[in-house]
Amino acid sequence: MVVLILVFYYLGLLCGTCGYDKHASPTTRGCISNTGGNFLMAGVGFSFLFSWVLMIVVVLTFVTGGNVEKLVCEPFEDKTLFKVLDTPYLINQHWKNYLSGILFKNPDINLTFEKVYSDCKENKGIYTSLHLEYLFDIDELLNISMYTEDVALKIEHIQINLSKIILLDEIGKENLLNFSSSGIEGINFAAYLTEINKSVTKVDLLSFANDLEARADQLPKGALENALKGHANNIRMIHNQQVVPLEQAMSTLNQSIRLLKRTSSELMVKVKNVISAVNAAQLLINNNASLVIVQETKKYMDTIVGYFEQYIEWVKESIAMEVAACKPVANVIDTAVDIFLCSYITDSVNTFWFGLGGSSIFLIPAIIFAVKLSKYYRRMDTEDVYDDTENGNNGYHKELLYGIHNPVFTSSVEQW
Structure with a gap:
C-alpha cells in the first residue's frame, strides 16, 4: 500500500512537471499536467483511506516486537532472563528453586537455570550440570x-x-x-698357559702335505708317485679329523684356565x-x-x-x-532463540514497524504538498479572474472591482 501511494506521488510529480505550462490558464492546462494532478490526488485519497490500517499495523508490530526484544532477547543475551526464572518462589510459591523441585522433588537444592546454561556453554557433562549426584x-x-x-x-x-x-x-x-x-x-697357571699356547704339531701338516704332493708330481709316473700322493691325502685327513678338533679343545681349555685363574x-x-x-x-x-x-x-x-x-x-x-556433554543443548537453545525469536523474527518485525512508522509519518507532509501541487497541475472548469486590458494590466483581476460581467471569465469556486 505504501509503495502504491509512492507510485501515485512519483507519477503525479513526473507527469505534472513534464506537462506543466506556466503560460496556460487553469482551464486550458494540458492532459499530461491534469493527469499528474489526478495522480497526486489519488495518492492523497489512498493515504486517507489506508493510513489508519498502516498505523494499526505499526502499533501492533511495535507492541509485539518491542516487548519481545526488551523482555526476552536482551534479558536472554545478558542472562537476566535466567535470573528472573531463578527468582525464589516466583514460578511456584512453595518452591525456592523451581528446577531442582522439578528434577529432584527437593526445592532446597541450589540448582538454577543460569548455572545449568553456563555449565552447558562450558561443555560440561550433564551429570555435573544437572547435579545428578542427588539421584545416584x-x-x-x-x-x-x-x-x-x-x-x-x-x-x-x-x-x-x-x-x-x-x-x-x-x-x-x-x-x-x-x-x-x-x-x-x-697352581702355576703361567706354565699351563705356555704349554697350551704351543702348536699341537711341530710342523704345519697342510703345508707338509702340499709340499709332498708337489714333489710327487715331479717323479715319473708309477707306484712311488701314487704312494706319495696317498700319504699326502692321509696327512690332510689327519689334520682335519684330529688336529683341528684338538686345537679347538685347546682354545676352550685356555679360556677355562684363564677363568679359573681369575676366580681362584x-x-x-x-x-x-x-x-x-x-x-x-x-x-x-x-x-x-x-x-x-x-x-x-x-x-x-x-x-x-x-x-x-x-x-x-x-x-x-x-x-x-x-x-x-551438554554444549549441543546450549547451542540448540541459542540457535532456536536466534532463528525463531530474536535475530530473524523479532529484528525483522522491529525493522518492519520502524520503516512502516516512518513512512506513515512522512505521509502527512506528503499529503499537504500533494494537495498544494495538484491545483497547479489539474485543469479547472471555471476561472475567478479576467485579463483587464483597458488599464494595461496583463494579470487576472476579480470582476467585482469593475462591476462588469464577463461571460467568459466568470467568477466561481474552484471545483476539485
Missing part, C-alpha cells in the same frame, strides 16, 4: 576404601613361618671351606664372604622374614590400590566432564 552418587558407588581396609587388616594378621628353610647346611659350608683350602691358588684369586676370602652372607640371610629369614614379607605386600597392595584410584578418578572425570 558415583562417589559412593566407586568407593573402594571399605575393600582396601579389609585387605589391609587381613595382611596385618598374616603369619609366615620360614624357619624350616635352610639356605646352606653345615656339610655345604664344610665343602666350601675344603674347596677354598684345596691349593688352587698355588683370594678364594679363601670369597668363600668366607659367601658363608657370611648366607648366615646373614638365614638369620633374616628366621627372624624378620615374616615382617619383611608383610611390609612388601602392603607396598604392593598400595601400588595396586593407587592404580585403581587413578582409574576411578579418570572415570569420575569422564562422567562429570565428557560423558553426555
Whole structure:
C-alpha cells in the first residue's frame, strides 16, 4: 500500500512537471499536467483511506516486537532472563528453586537455570550440570576404601613361618671351606698357559702335505708317485679329523684356565664372604622374614590400590566432564532463540514497524504538498479572474472591482 501511494506521488510529480505550462490558464492546462494532478490526488485519497490500517499495523508490530526484544532477547543475551526464572518462589510459591523441585522433588537444592546454561556453554557433562549426584552418587558407588581396609587388616594378621628353610647346611659350608683350602691358588697357571699356547704339531701338516704332493708330481709316473700322493691325502685327513678338533679343545681349555685363574684369586676370602652372607640371610629369614614379607605386600597392595584410584578418578572425570556433554543443548537453545525469536523474527518485525512508522509519518507532509501541487497541475472548469486590458494590466483581476460581467471569465469556486 505504501509503495502504491509512492507510485501515485512519483507519477503525479513526473507527469505534472513534464506537462506543466506556466503560460496556460487553469482551464486550458494540458492532459499530461491534469493527469499528474489526478495522480497526486489519488495518492492523497489512498493515504486517507489506508493510513489508519498502516498505523494499526505499526502499533501492533511495535507492541509485539518491542516487548519481545526488551523482555526476552536482551534479558536472554545478558542472562537476566535466567535470573528472573531463578527468582525464589516466583514460578511456584512453595518452591525456592523451581528446577531442582522439578528434577529432584527437593526445592532446597541450589540448582538454577543460569548455572545449568553456563555449565552447558562450558561443555560440561550433564551429570555435573544437572547435579545428578542427588539421584545416584558415583562417589559412593566407586568407593573402594571399605575393600582396601579389609585387605589391609587381613595382611596385618598374616603369619609366615620360614624357619624350616635352610639356605646352606653345615656339610655345604664344610665343602666350601675344603674347596677354598684345596691349593688352587698355588697352581702355576703361567706354565699351563705356555704349554697350551704351543702348536699341537711341530710342523704345519697342510703345508707338509702340499709340499709332498708337489714333489710327487715331479717323479715319473708309477707306484712311488701314487704312494706319495696317498700319504699326502692321509696327512690332510689327519689334520682335519684330529688336529683341528684338538686345537679347538685347546682354545676352550685356555679360556677355562684363564677363568679359573681369575676366580681362584683370594678364594679363601670369597668363600668366607659367601658363608657370611648366607648366615646373614638365614638369620633374616628366621627372624624378620615374616615382617619383611608383610611390609612388601602392603607396598604392593598400595601400588595396586593407587592404580585403581587413578582409574576411578579418570572415570569420575569422564562422567562429570565428557560423558553426555551438554554444549549441543546450549547451542540448540541459542540457535532456536536466534532463528525463531530474536535475530530473524523479532529484528525483522522491529525493522518492519520502524520503516512502516516512518513512512506513515512522512505521509502527512506528503499529503499537504500533494494537495498544494495538484491545483497547479489539474485543469479547472471555471476561472475567478479576467485579463483587464483597458488599464494595461496583463494579470487576472476579480470582476467585482469593475462591476462588469464577463461571460467568459466568470467568477466561481474552484471545483476539485
